[in-house]
Amino acid sequence: MSLIDRVRYSDFHPLIMSAEAAAALVPAGANVGMSGFTGAGYPKLLPQALAARARAEHAAGRPFKISAWTGASTAPEMDGLLAAADAYEKRLPFQSDPICRNKINAGEIHFIDMHLSHVAQQAWFGFLGEMKVAVIEVLGVLPDGRLIPSTSVGNNKTWLEIADKVILEVNTRPPLAMEGMHDIYYGTAIPPRRTPIHMTHAAERIGEPYLRVDPSKVIAVVETDQNDRNSGFALPDAVSTQIATHIIDFLAHEMKQGRLPKDMLPIQSGVGNVANAVLAGLLNGPFDNLLGFTEVLQDGMLDLLRTGKMRQASATAISLSNSAYEDFERNIDFYRERIILRPQEISNHPELVRRLGIIAMNSMIEADIYGNINSTHIMGSGMMNGIGGSGDFARNGYLSFFVTPSVAKDGKISCIVPMCSHVDHTEHDTQIIVTEQGLADLRGLSPRERAQVIIDKCAHPDFRPLLQDYFDRARQKGAQHTPHILGEALSWHERFLETGTMHG
Known part of the structure; x- marks a missing residue:
């Protein structure tokens, strides 16, 4: 299936570009929200392009670092590459990459270790600063602009809502038949307007199958055709x-x-x-x-x-x-x-x-x-x-x-x-x-x-x-x-x- 078949919202077609062109739109020093949770649904090409840009900037004697916020850990082609390229100023809320870990423990990357349930709400409260760009992997875009989520949801809903600008990585590799598997709840609010979450059973659906984004925020659409790392976890011994x-x-x-x-x-x-x-x-x-x-x-x-x-x-x-x-x-x-x-x-x-x-x-x-x-x-x-x-x-x-x-x-x-x-x-x-x-x-x-x-x-x-x-x-x-x-x-x-x- 071609990218145009996956991106059915025609206003996004002029925004389709290479990962390198999209990476050039990320400001140095920015807080960047990335999709990804435990090796699933992370952006595949944008981090690699950002790492290449960081290496080029450093070679030219110019600083280039970002602060990356995710759902949880990602994969070597994101955390590993960006850490190795000295492109991270700060990382939150979780990581598992050995290169990233070594640089955190060497004092070269600031790491904020957080309860995963706290991340979205603290971002909403403004405690973590302003998010300049969100880079989110999705499986497709509906004709009305709603997004089909990928193999992880994580903090994607919040990143899409609070970021000034959004870059979409549309991954054509996972099956589009995942559409309908997701349940995105939009009932959260900031105190004192917060109300109870009306869920009383683990299998209950309380939201909708799609992510929403303000189309005016989207500045780039990048095609990806790659699986998640799919290494799985260690087998029982x-x-x-x-x-x-x-x-x-x-x-x-x-x-x-x-x-x-x-x-x-x-x-x-x-x-x-x-x-x-x-x-x-x-x-x-x-x-x-x-x-x-x-x-x-x-x-x-x-x-x-x-x-x-x-x-x-x-x-x-x-x-x-x-x-x-x-x-x-x-x-x-x-x-x-x-x-x-x-x-x-x-x-x-x-x-x-x-x-x-x-x-x-x-x-x-x-x-x-x-x-x-x-x-x-x-x-x-x-x-x-x-x-x-x-x-x-x-x-x-x-x-x-x-x-x-x-x-x-x-x-x-x-x-x-x-x-x-x-x-x-x-x-x-x-x-x-x-x-x-x-x-x-x-x-x-x-x-x-x-x-x-x-x-x-x-x-x-x-x-x-x-x-x-x-x-x-x-x-x-x-x-x-x-x-x-x-x-x-x-x-x-x-x-x-x-x-x-x-x-x-």
Whole structure:
């Protein structure tokens, strides 16, 4: 299908141009809103052209940098290229590219790590500054100028509304039959005019299938014919499968105790191999008529939909392996009836997470013995990816799991420590911690009770005696609500930085 067939709004035809010509319209120093959420629906050609422009400007002795706002992470051909070209002044709210990460940790890029549910509203409030240009991937343009969204929605609705100017990348590669899969809600408002979101079921549609844009804002239309990166996420291994087994057994127990309904509650699965292992466990588990209410639809959720174990899945992005994406395209009519793609201000909205009773599962870097969680920082200072949506779900979910292997770096690092080197989620937001060693149910426990359960259930045997020794000695002096030895609390991290291991 040609670009003209995809762009059916004739007023945009004179704006069709090359990516290089469109990149020349982006001012240096601008805040630029980009589409994209976890490797899906990001602009493919504009970032490459902006990177080339940045390199040319720098070679000529002229500065050229932008600040990029997205939904979440993108892909190497965006974040990687622009970071390598020294084209980023600032980045928000999430990234996962190694080049971008290294430059953030070297102090060469300012990074604002944000709860994903906060981004759109803070942009609307004016807290983040003025957005000069939005660069948004879409699948097509209707005759009346409305836009057919792509494989992610993310913050696209907000970027199109608040940006001074808009560049559209029309991607002709994804199937146009995705049209109708999206549900774009236009009922949000700024306080004090904000009203409740009228949604009481995870599969309920509350918006419309298309994005809106003021045609006078559009300054360029660029054709793209490229798939998303479609690398998928790591497959479950023995450790992640064991973690998943603990979670599935726990859910079955909660259902038996009457604390979960027979049809389960909607599931948010996070991303990564543990999340896929949990979804695989659900595929063979005793639960039926499942619902997904999550951020990213991965291979495992597609399997659940295909087999009928899950009847509907709501997300803001589709990020699949190549084989799963081929299945998605082949059976697009089937999946269009069962998948709803929403803006992330809906998929991650705390009001909806609490109302719908979401069961949330998110990964972490480390937990301390009292249940504080570090999701973002390596050894207290180095950014990994970002907090993402974990906080949106952890604080508001009906059940909230934080998961990690008990050790890292070939057993040199314990992921259960006396005190977290950085805290993203306090003990007050942590219900359940799971490692391959076991599951610690922290509901209704005091700090000292939590500590003993976490040590007993989640710590690796190589580190369990050291944690027990620390906890026992901490209880011998000082205040006893949350016992600590301040001079030792972070000594495990210091020891790793000095010797390469946390072992004493």
